[in-house]
Amino acid sequence: MAAQLPMFSWVEDRRDRITFGLQAVPLPGSAHPGHQVIEAALLTEEIGLDAFYLPDHPAWAPEAWVHLAAIAMVTERIRLGTVVTSIAYRAPAHLARLAADTDQLSDGRLVLGLGIGWDADEFKRLGLDMAPVPERQRFLEEAIQTIRAAWRGEPASENRPFLFPKQPGGPPILIAGSGKRVTLRQVAAHADACNFGPSETTGGVRTPDDVRQTLAILRQHCDEIGRPVDDILPTHFTSWLLLADSEVAAQAKLSRYYPGGLTEIQRLTRVATTPGGAVAYYQALADAGVRHFVIQSQDATDHETYRLLATAVAPHVKVPATPGVSL
Numbered sequence: 001m002a003a004q005l006p007m008f009s010w011v012e013d014r015r016d017r018i019t020f021g022l023q024a025v026p027l028p029g030s031a032h033p034g035h036q037v038i039e040a041a042l043l044t045e046e047i048g049l050d051a052f053y054l055p056d057h058p059a060w061a062p063e064a065w066v067h068l069a070a071i072a073m074v075t076e077r078i079r080l081g082t083v084v085t086s087i088a089y090r091a092p093a094h095l096a097r098l099a100a101d102t103d104q105l106s107d108g109r110l111v112l113g114l115g116i117g118w119d120a121d122e123f124k125r126l127g128l129d130m131a132p133v134p135e136r137q138r139f140l141e142e143a144i145q146t147i148r149a150a151w152r153g154e155p156a157s158e159n160r161p162f163l164f165p166k167q168p169g170g171p172p173i174l175i176a177g178s179g180k181r182v183t184l185r186q187v188a189a190h191a192d193a194c195n196f197g198p199s200e201t202t203g204g205v206r207t208p209d210d211v212r213q214t215l216a217i218l219r220q221h222c223d224e225i226g227r228p229v230d231d232i233l234p235t236h237f238t239s240w241l242l243l244a245d246s247e248v249a250a251q252a253k254l255s256r257y258y259p260g261g262l263t264e265i266q267r268l269t270r271v272a273t274t275p276g277g278a279v280a281y282y283q284a285l286a287d288a289g290v291r292h293f294v295i296q297s298q299d300a301t302d303h304e305t306y307r308l309l310a311t312a313v314a315p316h317v318k319v320p321a322t323p324g325v326s327l
Contacts, residue, residue: 010079010111010172011192011233014050018286020293020314021051023083024300025061034062034070036300041071043303044078047310051079051111053294056086059122065098072106081111083195083237083294084176088117088128088136092143096150100165108166111193112147115176116140118201137182144173144190174235178203178214187232188221195294197237199269206268208288211236215289235292236285239269242297243308247274257299275312282317291319 024040026033041052052071054064064082071080080102085095103110116136117123123130131139151170165171172192177183187194196203196214205214215234222229242257244250254262254272262270271281282293297305 011231014233014292015230016319018282018291018293018314018317018319019050020295020309020317021053021079021081022049022306022309023053023055023294023296025055025296025298026300027298028060030300033300034067037062037067038071038074040297040300040303040306041075041078041080043306045075047307049078049306049310049314050292051081051294053081053083053111053113055296056082056084056089057119057122058089059119059125065102068102068110069105072102072109075106079109079111080106081171081174082113083296084113084115084174086117087114087140087143088123088131089126092146093150095143096147097163099147099171100151100163103165103167103171104163106166110165110167110171111174112171113174113176113195114140114144134182137179137186140175141186141190144186147173172233174233176202176237178205180217184214184218185221187218188225188227188229191232193233193235193292194218195235195237197239197269199239199265202237202239205236208284211285211288211290233292234290235294236290237294237296238271239296240271240298241278241295241305241309242270242272242302243275243278243305243313244272245274245308247277250274250277275308278309278313279316282313286317287320293317 022040022044024037026036030036037054044052054067055061056064064085068080099110099112120130148170151165173190174193174195175183175187175191176195178196196205198206205211218232219229242250242253244253250272271278295309
């Protein structure tokens with residue numbers, strides 16, 4: 001049976017509309033990368049996007065929880081979160097505390113995105129053993145139970161005062177991945193949102209048909225455990241979006257970042273286009289069932305893309321009106 005999970009307004013408010021969140025990563029070697037991230041978050045709020053996220057790569061990117069705490073103090077509206085935190089990088093009770101503190105600082109705006117981790121080099125640089133996938137999947141499930149218990153006031157180790165999250169029941173939990181047998185079952189049992197995208201590390205969900213098939217499997221798992229699939233928000237991850245006013249300018253921007261051209265997998269995961277092209281791309285995914293888009297930029301200073309996304313893309317992607325279309 002599925003655990004009785006609280007229904008968060010984050011899911012309810014986004015079930016019948018399309019929303020976009022931004023995830024900004026500084027280019028390698030950038031000066032003041034933390035400042036770039038905070039500036040991107042401030043711009044995200046200013047231009048009306050829905051959320052701002054950070055990846056969890058402490059070996060090579062600004063530390064997610066430090067910067068989310070800073071962003072929580074200088075923003076008021078946008079949702080904040082991780083897409084995603086590797087469950088192997090911190091003890092679950094410690095992660096529960098980080099999330100609770102950040103939720104309090106943000107006045108209840110945190111989304112806790114979780115995954116099993118994929119970067120073998122990062123595990124090594126952090127001095128951690130990278131367990132086989134089944135072990136990491138099992139640890140994810142155990143960790144979620146520990147985190148939710150801590151949020152209920154049941155610390156895993158000793159009975160000491162604990163700062164509870166602002167959101168009743170704790171922040172919504174998002175699980176990344178599209179594994180048919182294990183990951184989507186874990187989403188059905190434990191998560192408030194699923195997340196997938198076109199790269200191998202985000203699930204290999206590349207086309208609208210892939211989205212439909214993935215959500216159909218999620219529905220099957222929900223039916224088996226007796227949970228409404230509509231309790232879960234379908235979200236999609238774009239590895240890198242680059243927007244410009246013309247196709248020529250968009251391709252020129254892409255060439256600046258990739259002067260030697262794209263690899264095969266990069267061609268599948270980089271979207272360089274005009275606002276019109278982006279509307280068509282995201283509308284097809286919305287028609288297939290996606291309701292929230294996490295748009296990553298691997299250059300935190302590409303404010304042109306952020307502004308075009310907010311003004312010329314997001315307002316034009318709609319929940320399909322065709323009768324009978326559902327998740």
